[in-house]
Amino acid sequence: MTRRIRIGGAQMGAISRSDSKKEIVDRLIALLRQASEKGCELVVFPELALSTFFPRWYAERDGMDGYFEDGMPNAATLPLFEEARRLGIGFSLGYAELVQEDGRVRRFNTTVLVERNGEIVGKYRKIHLPGHAEYEPERSHQHLEKRYFEVGNTGFQVWDAFGGRVGMAICNDRRWVETYRVMGLQDVELILIGYNTPVADSLSGESETLRMFHNHLTMQAGAYQNSTWVVGVAKAGVEDGHRLMGGSVIVAPTGEIVAQAMTEGDELIVADCDLDRCRYYKSHIFNFAAHRRPEFYQRITSQTGVE
Amino acid sequence: MTRRIRIGGAQMGAISRSDSKKEIVDRLIALLRQASEKGCELVVFPELALSTFFPRWYAERDGMDGYFEDGMPNAATLPLFEEARRLGIGFSLGYAELVQEDGRVRRFNTTVLVERNGEIVGKYRKIHLPGHAEYEPERSHQHLEKRYFEVGNTGFQVWDAFGGRVGMAICNDRRWVETYRVMGLQDVELILIGYNTPVADSLSGESETLRMFHNHLTMQAGAYQNSTWVVGVAKAGVEDGHRLMGGSVIVAPTGEIVAQAMTEGDELIVADCDLDRCRYYKSHIFNFAAHRRPEFYQRITSQTGVE
Numbered sequence: 040m041t042r043r044i045r046i047g048g049a050q051m052g053a054i055s056r057s058d059s060k061k062e063i064v065d066r067l068i069a070l071l072r073q074a075s076e077k078g079c080e081l082v083v084f085p086e087l088a089l090s091t092f093f094p095r096w097y098a099e100r101d102g103m104d105g106y107f108e109d110g111m112p113n114a115a116t117l118p119l120f121e122e123a124r125r126l127g128i129g130f131s132l133g134y135a136e137l138v139q140e141d142g143r144v145r146r147f148n149t150t151v152l153v154e155r156n157g158e159i160v161g162k163y164r165k166i167h168l169p170g171h172a173e174y175e176p177e178r179s180h181q182h183l184e185k186r187y188f189e190v191g192n193t194g195f196q197v198w199d200a201f202g203g204r205v206g207m208a209i210c211n212d213r214r215w216v217e218t219y220r221v222m223g224l225q226d227v228e229l230i231l232i233g234y235n236t237p238v239a240d241s242l243s244g245e246s247e248t249l250r251m252f253h254n255h256l257t258m259q260a261g262a263y264q265n266s267t268w269v270v271g272v273a274k275a276g277v278e279d280g281h282r283l284m285g286g287s288v289i290v291a292p293t294g295e296i297v298a299q300a301m302t303e304g305d306e307l308i309v310a311d312c313d314l315d316r317c318r319y320y321k322s323h324i325f326n327f328a329a330h331r332r333p334e335f336y337q338r339i340t341s342q343t344g345v346e
Numbered sequence: 347m348t349r350r351i352r353i354g355g356a357q358m359g360a361i362s363r364s365d366s367k368k369e370i371v372d373r374l375i376a377l378l379r380q381a382s383e384k385g386c387e388l389v390v391f392p393e394l395a396l397s398t399f400f401p402r403w404y405a406e407r408d409g410m411d412g413y414f415e416d417g418m419p420n421a422a423t424l425p426l427f428e429e430a431r432r433l434g435i436g437f438s439l440g441y442a443e444l445v446q447e448d449g450r451v452r453r454f455n456t457t458v459l460v461e462r463n464g465e466i467v468g469k470y471r472k473i474h475l476p477g478h479a480e481y482e483p484e485r486s487h488q489h490l491e492k493r494y495f496e497v498g499n500t501g502f503q504v505w506d507a508f509g510g511r512v513g514m515a516i517c518n519d520r521r522w523v524e525t526y527r528v529m530g531l532q533d534v535e536l537i538l539i540g541y542n543t544p545v546a547d548s549l550s551g552e553s554e555t556l557r558m559f560h561n562h563l564t565m566q567a568g569a570y571q572n573s574t575w576v577v578g579v580a581k582a583g584v585e586d587g588h589r590l591m592g593g594s595v596i597v598a599p600t601g602e603i604v605a606q607a608m609t610e611g612d613e614l615i616v617a618d619c620d621l622d623r624c625r626y627y628k629s630h631i632f633n634f635a636a637h638r639r640p641e642f643y644q645r646i647t648s649q650t651g652v653e
Binding site: 166167168169190194195211214215216217219220221223224225226242243245249252253256257259260263264293294295319321323324325326327328329330331332333335336337338339340341342343344345346 | 473474475476497501502518521522523524526527528530531532533549550552556559560563564566567570571600601602626628630631632633634635636637638639640642643644645646647648649650651652653
């Protein structure tokens with residue numbers, strides 16, 4: 040018996056700060072219905088799929104609270120949850136999360152995993168926040184995730200869902216080898232990643248081509264080196280004057296890209312992902328128990344920066 | 347002031363079990379002289395550059411001792427060391443090492459780093475030994491590194507050499523994210539890797555194309571994710587009836603391949619490697635001190651296999 044699951048990567052085009060929540064959720068529902076027509080059982084939406092990428096602007100730390108969700112589902116997103124349950128499709132959805140926790144207001148960059156029955160079965164809060172916390176005048180645009188979000192406190196968990204072992208990560212997490220490895224050590228078979236990544240980095244001067252290469256390189260290596268499927272889904276296009284890269288992909292455990300978006304707009308990519316394809320690599324070349332040597336890896340957990 | 351070093355990757359074609367040590371060392375010297383003519387300051391030779399890849403055959407554990415070196419330099423390799431010192435070129439060289447240590451005979455898959463003055467400044471013994479320790483009849487060829495070698499006991503060190511921070515790894519090490527990361531945490535700027543990799547894997551049935559893709563994918567990701575140059579050099583070609591892949595490369599800290607071998611024979615590839623090119627990534631996107639979160643990485647060192 041194969042464990043084949045048809046997955047849709049629901050890339051989104053730009054979301055303007057003037058778009059209403061209803062307009063945004065209607066777009067998510069339209070993508071969900073497309074996925075249903077194509078027989079998908081799971082749809083992956085991007086990071087911060089309910090708003091523009093607001094960390095590009097400087098404000099007070101609570102000045103962006105209007106872009107945050109204080110419950111999930113809430114009134115605005117309930118139609119999405121209900122339609123997904125009606126269609127029998129699960130999904131992952133990224134959003135800015137405002138929560139009362141430990142006696143104070145906390146803000147996270149969050150993704151939830153929703154099973155086909157509409158139940159939230161997993162929540163991940165972004166750990167590798169990129170950018171900076173204060174205004175940096177030398178940048179053409181800001182990247183203030185370290186200002187508006189706290190470092191996530193969920194760890195990299197893996198859930199039994201959709202007939203397999205499913206993990207999640209968000210945007211910059213995909214560049215870090217530890218993200219994939221911590222999940223690989225929990226036998227992950229499918230990692231869902233949403234991202235919002237500017238086409239330009241005003242400090243590096245890297246070309247668009249190089250930045251797209253890095254986007255794919257890190258997900259392909261993460262998939263191969265941990266014998267797992269990876270689904271990476273962008274919010275893309277020109278958002279309030281700032282262009283985000285597309286390039287959403289579904290990557291097999293071989294590291295090969297088996298589906299890829301061709302636009303910077305709302306676009307569904309689809310692949311049949313056989314979770315049993317992970318087995319060969321997990322039991323041979325990447326048989327961790329047979330080959331790993333943690334006694335020589337201690338620096339990875341005993342130090343943070345270069346020493 | 348830039349820290350630019352011209353590096354040669356000295357890919358070797360096949361070495362037959364009937365080749366004499368003198369014939370082999372003469373080929374190494376010929377490659378060294380080519381590198382000198384092209385202005386190289388450092389030449390990278392493959393893994394097990396002094397013999398055929400003998401772990402493909404089954405024998406008693408000491409039955410391959412004839413392929414091992416019991417000193418470095420020794421009578422056979424001294425001409426290489428002397429010519430390199432005369433030319434003012436440093437090199438790294440992989441070989442099977444037989445040593446009396448801890449009161450017993452020990453065998454390692456080893457690489458030494460030799461400075462331009464002929465002095466051995468670093469030694470690395472392979473940690474990630476692939477394959478198996480006993481005969482496996484279902485394989486078209488054996489891969490008995492776990493039989494003939496012990497796991498290396500040097501750790502992944504980084505040396506001040508050639509004006510930068512230099513580390514080494516061997517063959518299968520390049521597929522493991524921990525290899526690069528442990529050196530990255532020591533501010534590595536240049537990683538030298540030799541390999542002997544069969545074109546075919548009789549168990550996986552992977553295509554040559556896919557296997558070459560994996561060869562490059564892991565080194566490119568390792569370079570980018572740790573902001574370091576990587577030089578990967580093959581022993582290639584049909585060796586005693588078994589074909590080894592070529593594809594030797596020099597990879598920039600951007601993950602881009604800047605030089606690549608085109609043959610499966612003795613072939614020198616050359617690139618000018620500016621070690622200061624590592625700085626931008628090390629201080630921004632891969633600023634470990636700013637972005638890493640070891641509190642969530644504990645599984646990487648606390649467990650070996652999947653749990």
